[in-house]
Amino acid sequence: MSDEQQQSQSPEDQSNTVKPAAPAKPAAPAKPAAAAKPKKEAPPPDPRALEAKKTADLVKQDIVEKFGDSVVLDTEAALFTPMLRIDAKAWLKVIDYVRTHQNWMLNYLVLMAGTDYPDYIEVEVRIQSTHLGHMIGFKTRTDGRDNATLPSLVSIHPGVNWEEREIYDLLGVTFTGHPDLRRIMMWEGFQGHPLRKDYNPWD
Amino acid sequence: MALEDEGNNLRAEEMLLNVGPQHPSTHGVFRLVVKLDGEMIVESEPVIGYLHRGTEKLAEDLQYTQIIPYTDRLDYIGAMLNNYALCHTIETALDLEIPERAEYIRVIVMELNRIGSHLLAVGSYLLDLGAMSPFLYVFQERERIVQMLNQISGARLTYNYIRVGGVRLDAPPGWLDEVREFVPFMKEKVKMYDNLITGNEIFLARTKGIGVYDTETALAHSLSGINLRCTGFQWDLRRKRPYSVYDRLDFEIPVGKNGDCFDRYYLHLLEMEQSLRIIEQAVEQIPESGPVMGKVPKMIRVPKGEYYTGIEGTKGELGFYIVGDGKDKPYRMKIRRPSFVNLQLLPKLLKGENIANLIAILGAIDIVLGEVDA
Amino acid sequence: MFWYWDTHPLQWSSALAMIIGGVVVLFLSLGVVAYAIYGQRKFLGWIQGRIGPNRLGPFGLFQTIADIVKLLIKEDIVPDQADRLIFLLAPIIAYAPAFMVLAVIPFSAHHVFTANLGIGLLYYVALTAITIHGVMLGAWASNNKYALIGGMRSAAQMISYEIPLGMSLVGVILMAGSLNLNTIVSAQQHGWWFIVPQFLGFCIFVVASTAELNRTPFDLPEAESELVAGYHVEYSGFRMAFFMLTEYTYLFAMSGLVATLFLGGWSGPFLPGWLWFAIKVTAYILFQFWVQGTLPRMRQDQVMSFSWKVLLPLAMLNLVLTAVIKGFFM
Numbered sequence: 016m017s018d019e020q021q022q023s024q025s026p027e028d029q030s031n032t033v034k035p036a037a038p039a040k041p042a043a044p045a046k047p048a049a050a051a052k053p054k055k056e057a058p059p060p061d062p063r064a065l066e067a068k069k070t071a072d073l074v075k076q077d078i079v080e081k082f083g084d085s086v087v088l089d090t091e092a093a094l095f096t097p098m099l100r101i102d103a104k105a106w107l108k109v110i111d112y113v114r115t116h117q118n119w120m121l122n123y124l125v126l127m128a129g130t131d132y133p134d135y136i137e138v139e140v141r142i143q144s145t146h147l148g149h150m151i152g153f154k155t156r157t158d159g160r161d162n163a164t165l166p167s168l169v170s171i172h173p174g175v176n177w178e179e180r181e182i183y184d185l186l187g188v189t190f191t192g193h194p195d196l197r198r199i200m201m202w203e204g205f206q207g208h209p210l211r212k213d214y215n216p217w218d
Numbered sequence: 219m220a221l222e223d224e225g226n227n228l229r230a231e232e233m234l235l236n237v238g239p240q241h242p243s244t245h246g247v248f249r250l251v252v253k254l255d256g257e258m259i260v261e262s263e264p265v266i267g268y269l270h271r272g273t274e275k276l277a278e279d280l281q282y283t284q285i286i287p288y289t290d291r292l293d294y295i296g297a298m299l300n301n302y303a304l305c306h307t308i309e310t311a312l313d314l315e316i317p318e319r320a321e322y323i324r325v326i327v328m329e330l331n332r333i334g335s336h337l338l339a340v341g342s343y344l345l346d347l348g349a350m351s352p353f354l355y356v357f358q359e360r361e362r363i364v365q366m367l368n369q370i371s372g373a374r375l376t377y378n379y380i381r382v383g384g385v386r387l388d389a390p391p392g393w394l395d396e397v398r399e400f401v402p403f404m405k406e407k408v409k410m411y412d413n414l415i416t417g418n419e420i421f422l423a424r425t426k427g428i429g430v431y432d433t434e435t436a437l438a439h440s441l442s443g444i445n446l447r448c449t450g451f452q453w454d455l456r457r458k459r460p461y462s463v464y465d466r467l468d469f470e471i472p473v474g475k476n477g478d479c480f481d482r483y484y485l486h487l488l489e490m491e492q493s494l495r496i497i498e499q500a501v502e503q504i505p506e507s508g509p510v511m512g513k514v515p516k517m518i519r520v521p522k523g524e525y526y527t528g529i530e531g532t533k534g535e536l537g538f539y540i541v542g543d544g545k546d547k548p549y550r551m552k553i554r555r556p557s558f559v560n561l562q563l564l565p566k567l568l569k570g571e572n573i574a575n576l577i578a579i580l581g582a583i584d585i586v587l588g589e590v591d592a
Numbered sequence: 593m594f595w596y597w598d599t600h601p602l603q604w605s606s607a608l609a610m611i612i613g614g615v616v617v618l619f620l621s622l623g624v625v626a627y628a629i630y631g632q633r634k635f636l637g638w639i640q641g642r643i644g645p646n647r648l649g650p651f652g653l654f655q656t657i658a659d660i661v662k663l664l665i666k667e668d669i670v671p672d673q674a675d676r677l678i679f680l681l682a683p684i685i686a687y688a689p690a691f692m693v694l695a696v697i698p699f700s701a702h703h704v705f706t707a708n709l710g711i712g713l714l715y716y717v718a719l720t721a722i723t724i725h726g727v728m729l730g731a732w733a734s735n736n737k738y739a740l741i742g743g744m745r746s747a748a749q750m751i752s753y754e755i756p757l758g759m760s761l762v763g764v765i766l767m768a769g770s771l772n773l774n775t776i777v778s779a780q781q782h783g784w785w786f787i788v789p790q791f792l793g794f795c796i797f798v799v800a801s802t803a804e805l806n807r808t809p810f811d812l813p814e815a816e817s818e819l820v821a822g823y824h825v826e827y828s829g830f831r832m833a834f835f836m837l838t839e840y841t842y843l844f845a846m847s848g849l850v851a852t853l854f855l856g857g858w859s860g861p862f863l864p865g866w867l868w869f870a871i872k873v874t875a876y877i878l879f880q881f882w883v884q885g886t887l888p889r890m891r892q893d894q895v896m897s898f899s900w901k902v903l904l905p906l907a908m909l910n911l912v913l914t915a916v917i918k919g920f921f922m
Binding site for chain 2 (some may be wrong): 198
């Protein structure tokens, strides 16, 4: 099959190929026209990633103004999406703040995902603004894996009700303030959290 | 019947009704526990998980190309779109270039699959409402679509065709001509369904003004796809976050007016028309020949980081979230499933409704259990 | 011709002849039911673009017989907490009236098995009301709350539609001047079939009879099996066959009534009377199947309001118009 065929003769010749479109852009400048394709040595950082980091820093600034410095622990760009790491205790407040903040207006929650790491469980949320057109991600970590708890976002984004139940069921994160936290995929009375890395089905 | 208590007063207690896992409508294995007060639904609770197969957990043990057949089984009626969603995320993560012919073939098969899925949604919705004939008519058109997809991919339902970097095989000779002939045939059929169903008084009485919600509620509940557009809100990921070659194709996004069940049904028909437009243009624009697989490393390793892309699936926003760690298997793969998210609104929609409207509302949300449960 | 008691007092031979006549009509109606079921499956199949049954026998003609034999050899299950006597009686109470009304419907010009009842039409309407009792008793005796709800709904629907049904017939009675079905047929032989002057009555009758028969678009009590359950959920095997038999015999009786009242009964040129009757009955039955394959189901509250708020006023309007026109212009 043709998986070895070279498509373009040079990185700049874009006539025959189609680049996969980048995910949502931050509110600021337009998409760069033809980003240079990194070939062999350490590639220069992609301008889109730099834009995303800048936007993340802007968001951090707005949040830190309101809530103080300890709330935002990190900013990065997860492949062109601005990503902020929020302290678990301020999770609900921060997400509520950016929902109505005039610069960001993040009102449409697209994804909520939990990941199991050796020391903590990380929950990531990606929120889209239908008015301004950008998508920003927020993540938070629980304090350890036993008795992992996080505030629930159901009061501000009702659409995460079942997502949080799924994370509770499969990963074992308890969401405080959730109106109806029960197992959703597994049956009631099931022991264990299947999506954890150390889950043993033979117990 | 113990309807009277000790004081010989009529006891009007709430009845618990179980719309059991075996459901006559074709939605799948889905249970709805409904609390009734006479004819009115007081509370309802969907119970899912009967079809949970642990796709996300399995993916942690499989190489990226090996996950693609599993994605077929999510929304099994629109399997091409599931394949594409996964491949799109991996390609974005690796920043791969896809050959043009591959992109156009992808668009054509995805839109054909979308038409097939909408046909089935319309047919099964009418079967739920009691008209049994359109259900059989849609299968005749679906048969043509499924045979075309069979010719190009080798399977009728679970294609495993769209791969990272392109598609598996090029279209056989004459396939594009068949697609070209299919478009006017299907346009006539969409008109036929419109004539047959849309004006029917009984159908209108059962679906107009039922299950209404507004844009605010829809956005707050993260609805997507037809469930969001029926409220009048223009949100289609093919326009808002363009992917593949959709930015070169000219099509409209139909929106509804009232946010009721009738709008959701009617949008299925309108979207079929738009998909036919897309296919027509794609068949004109596709390069005559060319490779169908781009330059892909032999072993796909997604570098460290989190990646998410969403595409416009048949039921809404279908997205794959991959946490890579440089190995050939994902550290975590989460699937953002539109039917799962859309179904959350069901208890709110059913509160206070007549029980006879339950089937109409459930059918209009249009879920596929493979997607709800993953 | 007709049997008059004053000229033919009852003897053993005449009683035997009557019993044999009843058995013949029973087998005739069973045959019609069996092939109506077969016809429904074939006809619906053709509407839906598929072939109906075609495996058993030439063109699948033995399909219904196979189904009936299957139902007969099934285990007879009576629920433990059910009211046993009423549970067993309910199908019989439902079926017997549907069969008894066949006595008054004139099948042919020679009236071999037809009673010349002076109040034939009243007899018909009165008996069909008893079928509803069978439905309600079956629902109650099943000791199943879903069957009860389904049965109550079905009974409510059937009772509600009895009234427009009866009222639409009064126009025909006014035109023929008698309740005797044979007189009504002969009244149609001299002028137009009553479908022409009584067109409004005919339309009301068609809609009301579809609701009486619990057929689409009024079949929510039956298709309620999707959601709650129909009244015959606890019945299995032969008793279930009884309820099905009731439905199709009632369909046959209703078609016979339509043919008699509105389409001229057995009258028609060239062909023998019974053949014309068969053609008209078949046409009405096929029309019912056609509607079943085409329309969706109406919701229960819409069904009720339709009966009381639309059909009943129309039927009374028809009655008044007929009376006025007949009184002043004829």
